[in-house]
Amino acid sequence: MTYGRGRTYKKVEIIGISQAGIEDAIQQAVTKAQESLEKLSWFEVQNVRGHIGDDGKINEYQVVLKVAFELK
Numbered sequence: 001m002t003y004g005r006g007r008t009y010k011k012v013e014i015i016g017i018s019q020a021g022i023e024d025a026i027q028q029a030v031t032k033a034q035e036s037l038e039k040l041s042w043f044e045v046q047n048v049r050g051h052i053g054d055d056g057k058i059n060e061y062q063v064v065l066k067v068a069f070e071l072k
Helices: 022-036
Strands: 009-018 040-052 058-070
Touching: 009 022, 022 040, 022 058
Parallel strands: none
Antiparallel strands: 009 058, 040 058
16 A cells, blocks of 8 residues: 655744734744744744733733644
8 A cells, every 4th residue: 555745743832022012922933943943834822921011011922832843
C-alpha cells in the first residue's frame, strides 16, 4: 500500500507583549519565534491579558499563543 506524503507539526507556546495593542503583541511574538524556528505555519491565541497602570489605563497587552512549525 502506498501512502501520500504527509506533514507533521509541533506546537510551542509563546507570549507576546506590547504596549501598542493585541495585534502588535501577536506580531511581536511571531516575529521573534521566526528568528529561531523554521517553517512556521500558523498560530492560535490561547489567552489575552494585560496590565493596568495606576491611572486606570491599559499600559501593556500580553497574548499567550501557540505557534506551529513543520518538522523536518
